[in-house]
Amino acid sequence: MVSLKEENICKEAKMLLENMTLEEKIGQLVQYGRLKEAELQKLEAGKIGSFLNVAGADKVNKLQEKAMKSKNPIPLIIGDDVIHGYKTIFPIPLGESCSWDLKLIEETSEIAAEEASTEGINCIFAPMIDITRDPRWGRVAEGTGEDVFLASQIARAKIRGIQSNKWNDRPYVTACPKHFIAYGAAEGGRDYSAVDVSERCLRETYLPPFTAALDEGAYTIMCSFNDLNGIPSSANKFILRKILRQELGFEGLVISDWESIEELIYHGIAKDKKEASLKSIEAGVDIDMHSGSYEEHIHALIDEGKLDKELLDEAVLRILKVKIALNLFNNTYTDTSLSKKVIRSTKNVEKALEAARKSIVLLKNKDCLLPLNKNIKSIGVIGPLAEDKVNPLGCWALKGEPKQVTTVLEGIKHKLKSETAVYYEKGCNINSDLEGGIDRALELAKKVEKVVLVLGESSDMSGENHNRAYIGIPEAQKKLLKALHSENIPVVLVLMNGRPLTLTWEEENIPAIIEAWHLGDESGNAIADVIFGDYNPSGKLTMSFPRCEGQIPVYYNKKNTGRPNFKKYLDVEETPLYPFGYGLSYTQFNYKNIKLSSKKIKQDEKLTITAEIENVGKIAGDEIVQLYIRDMVASITRPIKELKGFKRVHLDPGECKEIKFEITAKELGFYDEYFNFVVEKGDFKVWIGPNSIQGLKENFEVI
Ligand code: GLC
Numbered sequence: 001m002v003s004l005k006e007e008n009i010c011k012e013a014k015m016l017l018e019n020m021t022l023e024e025k026i027g028q029l030v031q032y033g034r035l036k037e038a039e040l041q042k043l044e045a046g047k048i049g050s051f052l053n054v055a056g057a058d059k060v061n062k063l064q065e066k067a068m069k070s071k072n073p074i075p076l077i078i079g080d081d082v083i084h085g086y087k088t089i090f091p092i093p094l095g096e097s098c099s100w101d102l103k104l105i106e107e108t109s110e111i112a113a114e115e116a117s118t119e120g121i122n123c124i125f126a127p128m129i130d131i132t133r134d135p136r137w138g139r140v141a142e143g144t145g146e147d148v149f150l151a152s153q154i155a156r157a158k159i160r161g162i163q164s165n166k167w168n169d170r171p172y173v174t175a176c177p178k179h180f181i182a183y184g185a186a187e188g189g190r191d192y193s194a195v196d197v198s199e200r201c202l203r204e205t206y207l208p209p210f211t212a213a214l215d216e217g218a219y220t221i222m223c224s225f226n227d228l229n230g231i232p233s234s235a236n237k238f239i240l241r242k243i244l245r246q247e248l249g250f251e252g253l254v255i256s257d258w259e260s261i262e263e264l265i266y267h268g269i270a271k272d273k274k275e276a277s278l279k280s281i282e283a284g285v286d287i288d289m290h291s292g293s294y295e296e297h298i299h300a301l302i303d304e305g306k307l308d309k310e311l312l313d314e315a316v317l318r319i320l321k322v323k324i325a326l327n328l329f330n331n332t333y334t335d336t337s338l339s340k341k342v343i344r345s346t347k348n349v350e351k352a353l354e355a356a357r358k359s360i361v362l363l364k365n366k367d368c369l370l371p372l373n374k375n376i377k378s379i380g381v382i383g384p385l386a387e388d389k390v391n392p393l394g395c396w397a398l399k400g401e402p403k404q405v406t407t408v409l410e411g412i413k414h415k416l417k418s419e420t421a422v423y424y425e426k427g428c429n430i431n432s433d434l435e436g437g438i439d440r441a442l443e444l445a446k447k448v449e450k451v452v453l454v455l456g457e458s459s460d461m462s463g464e465n466h467n468r469a470y471i472g473i474p475e476a477q478k479k480l481l482k483a484l485h486s487e488n489i490p491v492v493l494v495l496m497n498g499r500p501l502t503l504t505w506e507e508e509n510i511p512a513i514i515e516a517w518h519l520g521d522e523s524g525n526a527i528a529d530v531i532f533g534d535y536n537p538s539g540k541l542t543m544s545f546p547r548c549e550g551q552i553p554v555y556y557n558k559k560n561t562g563r564p565n566f567k568k569y570l571d572v573e574e575t576p577l578y579p580f581g582y583g584l585s586y587t588q589f590n591y592k593n594i595k596l597s598s599k600k601i602k603q604d605e606k607l608t609i610t611a612e613i614e615n616v617g618k619i620a621g622d623e624i625v626q627l628y629i630r631d632m633v634a635s636i637t638r639p640i641k642e643l644k645g646f647k648r649v650h651l652d653p654g655e656c657k658e659i660k661f662e663i664t665a666k667e668l669g670f671y672d673e674y675f676n677f678v679v680e681k682g683d684f685k686v687w688i689g690p691n692s693i694q695g696l697k698e699n700f701e702v703i
Contacts, residue, residue, distance in 0.1 A: 001163050001172065001217050004251040004321045013320035016074070017313060023047060024072050025316045026298045029281075031079070031255065033290040035063075046070035047295065049319060050077035050287060052125070055399065057334040060120025064332045074320070075328040077287075079123040079176065079255075081396055083142055084108075085520060086115035088348040089393050089400035091359040092462075092498055093128065095517030097144035098539035098583065099358035100624045100646055102157040108355050109161025111348045113173045118339035122171040122326050123220060127158035129177050129209035130224075133553040135543060136189025138466035141395045141498030141518070143184065145542025146555040146580060148205055149643045152212040159216035170334045172326045177213035179224030179257060181239050182206040186226060189552070191465040194227040200636075202239075203671055211248060219252040219322045223285060225260050232267045234260040235276075240284035253318045255287040256280065262291035273297055278307055286315040344404065349521065356519040356526030361539035362584040363503070366511040370492060371533025371586060372450050378421040380444045381409045382484075383454035384430045384477065385496045391430075391456075394518035395463025395498050404521050408454045408494060411524025415532050423448060427480040430458045434476075438483045445489045452531060453491040455481060459518055462498025471549060472502045485509050494527055500545040504577055515539070533586060538622035538648070540583035540691065544576035556580035556692035557639035564640075581626050581643070581691035587617030587653065591625075594688055594696035600703045603679045606664040611688040611696055613659055615651035622650050625688060627661045628695065632683040635672055641692055644668075659688065665702050 002009065017025070028049035032039050035054055042048050043066040054060060060078050067076050084090045090108045099105070113124055128142040131151055144154045155177060162175040182202055187193040197206070210221070223233040223240065233239060234256050244250045261280045262273055270276035274297040280288070281298065288294035301307035323329065342348075362370070372379075385391060387409045389402035406414075413422050427441035428434045445451045455477040460466055472478065473495070484491050492512045495501065496519075506513060514537070516527050529535035546554045550569070554576045568574040590613070597608035613623055627645035631638040645661040669679040681702045689695020 001165065001219070002325050003217070004219060004325055009321050009324050012324050013317050016320050017317055020072055020316070022299060022302065025312055026294060028074065028316045028319045029287055029294040029298065031287050031289045033258065040066060043067050044069050046072055046074065048076070049074065050079060052079040052289065054078060055080055055119045055121055057118065057120050057336040057339060061333045061336070068332060075323060075332045077123045077323065078121050079125055080116060080121045081126065081398055082112045082116045082121065082124045083126050083128065083396040083398065084394060085352070085397070085400065086112045087343045087399045088115060088352050089397045089520035090352050090355045091517055091519045092141045092394040093144055094141050094498065094543065095359040095519060096355055097150070097154055097542040098361050099355065100150065100540055101358055101648060102153055104355055104358060105154055106157040106161040107351055109158045110164045111351055113162040113164070115343045115348070117170060117173050118334065118342045120334045121173065122328065123174050123176055124162050125176045125178060125222060126162065127155055127175065127177055127213070128179065129155045129213060130179055130184035131205050131209065132184040132543060133555045134184070134189040135471055135500040135546065136467050136469060136549065136552060137184065137186055138191055138395070138462045138498070139184070139464055140543060141462035146544060147542065147557065147643050148208045150542060150646070151209045155209040155213040156216045159213050159218050163217060168327070168331070170331050171328045174219035174322065174326060175213070176220040176222050176255065177210055177218050178222035180210060180221050180233060180244070181224060182228055183224035183226050189467050191467055192225050196229055199675065200671065203675060207243070214248055214250050219325060220255055221250065221252065222255050222257055223260065225257050225263065227267055232260070232264055232269065234285055235264055235269060235279035235283045237283045245284060251318065251321065253286040253322050254284055256285050256289045256291070258289050259291040261285065261288050261293045274301065277301060281307065281311055281315060286318050352520055353522040353525055356522040357529055357535045359517055359519060359539055360526060360530050360537045361515040361541055362537040363513040363515050363578055364507060364510070365584055365586070369490060369512040370531065372492070372531055374416060374532050376420055376449045378423065378448040379412065379416070380423045380425065380448040380451045381412055381454065382425045382427045382441045382444065382451060383480070384426055384428055385456055386454035387424060387426070391459045392496060392518050392523035393459060393520060395459050395466070397459070397520070400521070406522060406524035408452070408524045408527050411528030412452065412531070414525065415528040428476045430477065431474050432476050433479070438480050441480060442483060442487055445484055445487065451484065451489055451491045452494060453481065453484065454494045454496065456496035457498055459498065469549065471499060473506070481506070481510070492531060496523070500543050502546060502548050502577070504547045507577055533619070536586045536619050536621040537583065538585060538624065540581050540624045541578055542580065544580050545578040547572050547577045551576065557642055559637050560640050575693070579691055579693045585621045585623065587615055587619040587621045589623045589651065589690065590614045590616045591689060591696050594698050596698050596700055598700070600701045601665055602703055603665045603681070606662050607700060609661045609663070609686055609688060609698070610658050612656055613649055613651065614656035615653055618653050620650070620652045622648050623690065624648050625659045626691065626695070627663070628687045628689070628692065629663070629668060630685040631668060632685065634670065634680050634682060636670060638670065641687070643692070661688070668702060
């Protein structure tokens with residue numbers, strides 16, 4: 001994608017601006033999310049610059065035509081929430097992040113953007129790159145977990161994918177990384193709640209994924225709903241002007257979240273929409289998503305001399321530059337015949353299966369109960385999510401359709417020969433008992449050879465403002481699970497959920513547990529592939545699973561504290577049930593022979609770390625090898641571990657490969673007391689391992 005700094009883009013935008021009236025300039029700041037007759041009339045008067053929640057090439061073309069009929073024809077930005085697929089639905093982002101497969105993530109992002117573009121969408125409100133450490137928060141489902149390094153790498157892959165734009169006959173697509181900033185730190189996991197974090201935490205934890213996304217060339221960014229240290233993001237000059245514009249040099253546009261400008265009134269920092277408008281545009285919010293504040297008040301603010309025309313012109317210029325860079329003036333319209341060729345193509349559906357398979361995390365497999373033998377005589381598939389076509393689509397499936405989802409029951413039936421008897425019992429509802437359901441499930445379980453139990457959350461138990469204070473398997477389903485357990489029936493537990501769950505009882509009592517998230521269209525096929533061993537699970541958790549809600553927040557890269565060995569709770573172990581980076585395989589990988597290129601590196605040198613990984617089991621498999629470091633002594637306390645690299649390696653049984661990582665001393669740096677980025681001399685530890693708590697360790701020194 002062209003840089004917004006390019007001279008010809010700036011020149012063209014300035015020429016457009018010079019010919020615009022005040023009303024037309026204000027129109028560019030206005031985005032609407034519903035198509036009422038009144039809005040359509042404003043279009044021809046150039047009073048609206050963008051829409052969201054509108055899709056379909058024909059419908060969008062008509063809107064563009066109206067916009068191009070105005071005296072000063074300026075095409076529209078058309079935004080939409082393409083969070084994990086457009087019509088081909090991929091795993092929810094938290095699930096897909098467990099693949100740690102950047103190439104895959106770039107590919108699914110590219111497919112989603114291409115499908116969306118054939119229906120006229122040119123701005124995708126994704127990726128959501130809020131670091132998430134509180135699984136009570138519903139929106140962890142949309143994110144990519146707790147780790148800054150991994151989330152930053154995934155952010156880059158998603159921007160590259162969304163903005164790949166391998167066409168020149170229709171508008172390009174821009175990403176819109178969100179929600180700037182620290183939205184994931186909402187108090188208590190309660191969506192929209194206040195966020196109060198130190199500048200250090202802001203810069204070290206929440207900012208890096210955005211820095212990465214903008215470095216990959218995102219043209220737009222969305223500010224968040226939350227109050228940040230006393231000033232809501234939609235009016236926060238520190239983050240929008242100092243950090244975003246001055247420090248990061250971002251030239252693109254900032255769009256508010258839905259009505260977040262008007263919400264400044266409820267935050268209590270604006271008495272009305274007029275004051276809210278002034279605060280937002282002065283802070284640097286360019287487009288007002290759907291609140292009408294800018295449309296209603298910017299003109300008066302200018303007339304009354306309260307708003308400097310310069311600020312308005314700056315905002316309009318940024319919007320015009322993005323529209324020029326999206327090639328919207330030259331390619332305003334979309335060929336209406338394209339979508340049926342592109343959407344849900346065989347290639348796209350195959351990619352959805354690959355993504356679903358790689359997102360699955362094997363949490364437990366006692367006595368190698370899994371994979372099941374395909375030649376079994378009978379199998380019972382039980383549970384409210386086993387035959388469900390809606391919930392596997394996940395929390396933001398946009399244009400996905402239940403009819404395109406393969407259920408677990410269907411996936412298992414496709415997998416097995418007709419001689420195998422496949423039975424199904426729902427057993428209970430997701431959140432309520434089912435008359436006689438448990439009895440029927442027990443009766444079935446007693447007569448079949450194997451039982452697969454599919455439990456978890458409905459898709460609307462995660463996502464925006466779908467927060468949970470208790471994050472276990474819903475009670476009605478727990479009763480079914482315990483009933484089966486009480487009859488000593490060894491079940492394979494498949495979980496479909498949008499967040500880490502508290503699974504302490506399950507870990508102690510259930511022999512096999514598969515974390516299958518909400519995997520999208522190909523859920524059933526991917527889960528069946530794993531259950532019967534046609535795919536050896538390789539996923540690794542990107543969010544720690546707490547033992548109970550009382551542990552939250554729990555994440556791997558914590559500080560050591562002055563009393564690291566003191567017991568943290570009287571009643572619960574300190575460690576999470578399943579740590580960041582954890583995931584099992586049907587085979588076993590042995591790590592050996594860690595070696596360093598040197599025990600000392602200068603501050604401008606790099607270090608090579610190698611280790612050998614051997615598949616000592618009987619099944620081929622992929623292993624996601626992880627590299628962690630620890631800075632033992634520094635001018636600022638450092639985390640006990642920090643992920644600094646990862647690599648996926650495929651190993652056949654008996655195969656052994658050397659894995660090599662290179663890190664530069666710069667990657668060991670951090671912000672000092674004055675927020676200068678420094679690399680300090682001193683001792684470091686380094687691990688190469690399968691997750692954040694195991695691995696081969698070595699020491700080195702930065703001199
Ligand atoms: C929502 C979400 C945001 C989304 C926007 C438009 O409230 O916070 O992620 O992009 O509104 O739908």
